[in-house]
Amino acid sequence: MSEVLPRYALYYAPRPEEALAVIASQWLGCAPDARMHRLPLSSGLDPRRLAEITAEPRRYGFHGTLKAPMALIEEVSEIDFLAAVGRFAAGRRSFNTPPLALAELSGFMALVPTARSPELQDFADHCVIEFDEFRRPAGQEELARRRAAGLSPRQDELLLRWGYPYVLEEWRFHLTLTGRLADAAERTVVTNALRQRFSHLVDRPLPVRDLCVFKQAAPDQAFTVLERFKLGVGRPTKVEVWRSS
Numbered sequence: 001m002s003e004v005l006p007r008y009a010l011y012y013a014p015r016p017e018e019a020l021a022v023i024a025s026q027w028l029g030c031a032p033d034a035r036m037h038r039l040p041l042s043s044g045l046d047p048r049r050l051a052e053i054t055a056e057p058r059r060y061g062f063h064g065t066l067k068a069p070m071a072l073i074e075e076v077s078e079i080d081f082l083a084a085v086g087r088f089a090a091g092r093r094s095f096n097t098p099p100l101a102l103a104e105l106s107g108f109m110a111l112v113p114t115a116r117s118p119e120l121q122d123f124a125d126h127c128v129i130e131f132d133e134f135r136r137p138a139g140q141e142e143l144a145r146r147r148a149a150g151l152s153p154r155q156d157e158l159l160l161r162w163g164y165p166y167v168l169e170e171w172r173f174h175l176t177l178t179g180r181l182a183d184a185a186e187r188t189v190v191t192n193a194l195r196q197r198f199s200h201l202v203d204r205p206l207p208v209r210d211l212c213v214f215k216q217a218a219p220d221q222a223f224t225v226l227e228r229f230k231l232g233v234g235r236p237t238k239v240e241v242w243r244s245s
Contacts, residue, residue, distance in 0.1 A: 005136070007216045008081060010067035010127045012173075012208055013225065020201055024062040027177060027197055028054045045189060053190065056179040061214060061223045064173050066127040068164035069216060069223075071136040081134055082213060082227050088130060089211045089229035095119040096205040097173070102194055104187070105172070107180035109194055113173060113206070120173055120208065127211075128167045138163045 014021040029051060045053070072081055098115040105112070113120070138146075138159075146159055155165035166172070177194060181187040195202075208231070215226040 004218055005071040006078075006218070007069040007071055008078075008226070009063075009065065009069040009214045009216075009223065010085065010131065011061070011063035011065060011212045011214050013061065013063045013210070013212045013214075013228075015210065015228075020206075021062065023197060023201065024175070024177070027194070028058045028062060030058050045186075045193065053178050053181065057176040059222050060176070061225070062175060063212070063214065063223075064175050066124045066211070067131050068167075069214075070134070070163055072134055073136050076134050078215075078226075081131075084131070084134070085211065085213055085227070086229050088126075089231050090233060092123065092211070092231045094207065094209040094231045095123075096207050098205060099203045100175075100206055101202055102191070102198060103174075104191075105174055107182065107187075108176060109178045109181070109187075109190060110174040110176045111198065111202070112175075114203075117173075121171070123208070124171055124173065125168055128162055128164075128171075132162060135163050 014024070016022075072078070095117075097117045097120050098113040100111045101114045103110060103112045143159065146165055147156065151159065151165050155170055158167050158170060159165040162168075178190060181190060211229045211231060212225050213227045213229075214223040216223045
C-alpha cells in the first residue's frame with residue numbers, strides 16, 4: 001500500500017475580503033471561513049446541479065495555478081518549504097494583470113486576463129523552476145493520468161521535466177469557475193449566470209499581491225490555504241482557510 005502524502009501548490013488567490021473572493025465563494029458555495037452561502041435561484045440552475053457543476057473547483061479552492069500540486073521530497077519538511085516560499089515572496093513585487101474576462105477553456109468556464117502579462121508569466125515561470133527542487137517526482141500512475149488527457153509531444157516533455165504539462169509557454173493563467181460542461185444549452189445558462197454575477201469584476205485589472213501555499217492533506221480532502229505571503233514582505237500575512245462543505 002502506497003504512502004499517502006500531502007500535496008502542496010503555489011497559487012494566486014484573492015484576499016478573503018476582496019470582492020472577487022466574496023463573489024467566487026458565493027458561486028462555488030464555500031468561503032474562507034467555511035460558511036456556506038446559498039446561491040440565488042435567479043441563476044437559472046437547479047441548486048443540486050449547480051453544486052455538481054462547481055464540485056471540482058470547490059475542491060481545489062478559487063485560485064490561479066502558479067506551481068501545480070506536488071508532494072515534497074523526503075529531505076524537505078513543510079516548515080522548510082514554507083520558509084523558502086516566504087523568502088521567494090519577499091523578493092518579488094506586486095503587480096496588476098490585464099483586465100479579466102469570462103472565457104471557455106476546454107469546456108469549463110473561467111476568468112482569464114484579456115492579454116498576455118509578461119510580469120504574470122515571469123512570476124509563474126519562476127515558481128515552476130525555483131521550487132522544483134522540492135517536488136517529489138511523479139509516479140507512473142500520475143503520469144498515466146496526465147497523459148490520458150491527450151498531450152502534445154512538448155506537453156509530455158514538460159510533464160516529465162516539471163511534473164505538469166501546462167507550464168512555461170504552455171501555461172495560461174485562469175481562475176476556474178466550473179467543471180467541464182458538455183451540454184451546450186446548459187453551458188449557455190451557466191455563462192449567462194456568471195456574466196451577471198461577475199459583471200462588475202470583468203474588464204478590470206487583477207491585483208496580484210500575495211503568493212499562497214495551498215495544502216491537500218489527503219486525496220479525498222479539499223485544498224486549503226496553508227500560508228499567504230504578501231509579495232515584497234518578509235513574513236506571511238494572516239492565514240486564511242478555504243474549505244469545501
